[in-house]
Amino acid sequence: MSDWTIATLARAIAARKISPVEATQEHLARIERLDGRIRAFITVDAEGALATARALEAELVAGRSRGPLHGVPLAHKDLCHVPGLPTSCGTLTREYFTSPFECTAVARLREAGAVMLGKLNMAELAMGPFGDNAHHGDVQNPRREGHCAGGSSSGSAAAVAAGFALAALGSDTGGSIRLPAACCGVVGLKPTYGRVSRAGAMPLSWSLDHLGPLTRTVADAATVLGIIAGYDPRDATSSRRGVPYYERTLETPIAGLRVGVAENYYFDGITDEMAGAVHAALRAIEGLGAVVTQVRLPDPQPLVDVSNVISRSESATIHSRVLRDRPHELQAAVRARLDTGFHISAHDYLQALRLRGRFTRAFVREVFGEVDLLVLPVIPEPAPALEAVKAGTADEIVARMGRFSRLTRPFNGLGLPALALPCGALSDSRPLALQIVGRPFDEATVLRLGHAYQRG
């Protein structure tokens, strides 16, 4: 069962080789058997999933198919509001977040025929890159027990890697889709800011939040993105641009694509294994006909400072109630990060927002004038041991968090599409990963390169 992808399961369902009910039952059985150890789920909705699967099966019998997700079991990060289910956002509070309407991305997947198995574990308030959670249990890396699943969408990556779900929604404010995807050896896509509606999902930082898919293959990520992308009047930041047919351009050869590899910052201080795997992937990409060149990228530090001012200010504003009324419920590192936001001036916050536009214009003009895509590492080291990342004082943990997410955060500030995908593994099974970054709203080219590399 764990070898399914959306594409292969959808074909099997369409050919009546497996029914939506059978697929759902098999995934629920796998969750029952293995999730006591992995801790990917906070809520399993077996009854709801089977009822949906039965209804979808009846539609198939009646000759109706909703498309490539018809009867495909998915699950979503526990910050997406789904009517009838609690949304803890990884906190101690069972129903921490609610919304007057269903999360738009979840609703679009449901309408496309997906079966939702439940809600997935995550770092508390989506604030942590390692996947530990004092309230719902630390998510174990399915590839290597005792090691981080990455975060904050830890359950989303672990569920896909463990074969519990064919895809999962995650959120990414500083790397929270790409970091767990890299740690668990799956694909994670942070789309362009505004490409996917965040309506009905818990905000952490309005200016930096993105929703996106975690999947087993790049082709599956293209399928899910095509369904969840597009304008939503419930999200004032969602773009009115049309949504391309991502699947149609996946097979277009990558010969001639100009791929940039950073000569500064992104390879500084990363492990030899990780650097070696990304460079080996670049050689493979070159072998497929792309033109690989070294590029010097603008110093990301001013952008990271700007992003920190924005994220600290906005997250403290959004989550001020729990921080002021029930601070003892929050993990110490989360409390420490939120608290900073109360001390940042409105002047600095507004200056940061103004600077962000200037940095983005300059980056797009300078970098994408030379190359079409960037290929970079995602994480500086393979998934570290869980006990190691939890050790030390809150300030030490916060500093460790910053180091682990330093390769992903710049692209939240810039709002650019970024795809994480596996590029090998260590002998102990911990995955190695690369990141592909593209022009604004050019997910099609990002996915095309990722698919070409993955297919080999």
Added chain:
Amino acid sequence: MGNPERLVGAEVANLAAAIERAAADLAMTEEPAGFTVALEGEDEAGEPRE
């Protein structure tokens, strides 16, 4: 956790100094919405689905 107030104060001071340095030559025409314009200003990519 050492002295939390001192650490928060140092982090905020560092961020404020970084913003001041970067914003020294910001033009009055730069506004927060400039970010969205920077993203949307690119030519539309791909074949529209709708």
